[in-house]
Amino acid sequence: MKRILLLALPFALMTACSNPPATTGEATTAPAASAPAAAGIDGALLGTRHWTLETATDASGKRIDGLFVRTDKPVTLDFTDGRVAVSNTCNGLGGSYTLEGDALSMGSLMSTNMACEPELMALDGLVSERLQGGKLTVRSLDASKLTLVTASGDVLVFAGAPTAETRYGGQGETVFLEVDAQSKPCSHPLMKDATCLQVREVKYDDQGLEQGQRGAWENFYGNIEGYTHQPGVRNVLRVKRYEVKNPPADGASQAYVLDMVVGSEQVKP
Incomplete structure (x- = not known):
């Protein structure tokens, strides 16, 4: 062999940043972010979904192609117990987050240390650059869509699919x-x-x-x-x-x- x-x-025995397949089903509540969200923003929804990147445009409306180098595995966010995990990049990325009103703040993202093809290595940097540090604005959040706006005006739209915990x-x-x-x-x-x-x-x-x-x-x-x-x-x-x-x-x-x-x-x- x-x-x-x-x-x-x-x-492997640690809590994983799991990435199960997206399947529709009835939602239940999951741990909310560490601070209450503003009216109209239900922070509890963050933890009930896998959020896969659907569209990404810069302040001028141009598509950010570098965020879609893995067409078969879109960048995905998972929010659990005050932490966010980013998957389908070259390395697994993760860190803390808080939600106050419509302001989503992510701390420095920790990373594994794998080497990948140059485009995938660049993907890690593009994702980190837009998510970590500073504050993102939650433009909209419901069971099927999460729209984030970065400080530089990039608009990131994620599609939501129920987690296994939500479905079962x-x-x-x-x-x-x-x-x-x-x-x-x-x-x-x-x-x-x-x-x-x-x-x-x-x-x-x-x-x-x-x-x-x-x-x-x-x-x-x-x-x-x-x-x-x-x-x-x-x-x-x-x-x-x-x-x-x-x-x-x-x-x-x-x-x-x-x-x-x-x-x-x-x-x-």
């Missing part, structure tokens, strides 16, 4: 799943010739040390939101597991959402 990626487990009405449980390199045929009452991922749970302590023995592979009949399996690659995933309230008769009682890929290895046939 040839190992192609391995991330440090202590990092709770924080969920963090678990680690090892997914084997190959799926296998499995019996499914609703699907002929079904194939299932082969998974087993992995347990770690607070220091990232594995606990106990890994069990036997089991059929995984459901879906892990945000995860696309690549045959021949074995992964360890950190996922959030949610209880599904009032599932349909033929539906699963639990939902799994990808938080991050902890480690991967190529497995020879």
Whole structure:
């Protein structure tokens, strides 16, 4: 077996800046920002959505092309417990924020230290330049749109999609799943010739040390939101597991959402 990626487990055990897939659903409240917003600005909405960058124009109305170098993965903001996480840049960015009236203030953004292609490296700088320090004006905020205006007059419009916590009405449980390199045929009452991922749970302590023995592979009949399996690659995933309230008769009682890929290895046939 040839190992192609391995991330440090202590990092994986920390609270993640997760980036689950955007799916519509009924919203619930999430922790609000540290200060109340002005009338018409519902700060609690910030934490209930993933905010993906939809349009960005400068003060003259010209599109800021450098912010859209990842066309398949737009820059995304997540607000949780007084902190903001920026994903789909080269490096993960994050820092504190406050919302007072319509003024959104972000502190210095901490960053991981990865090297990427020049355009992606430049993306980190363009995002940091517009978000950190000073104050942004919240021009509008509702369940589907967040519009921010920078001090220099740039207008950033983000589309909102409910977080998993919003959709499932709770924080969920963090678990680690090892997914084997190959799926296998499995019996499914609703699907002929079904194939299932082969998974087993992995347990770690607070220091990232594995606990106990890994069990036997089991059929995984459901879906892990945000995860696309690549045959021949074995992964360890950190996922959030949610209880599904009032599932349909033929539906699963639990939902799994990808938080991050902890480690991967190529497995020879």
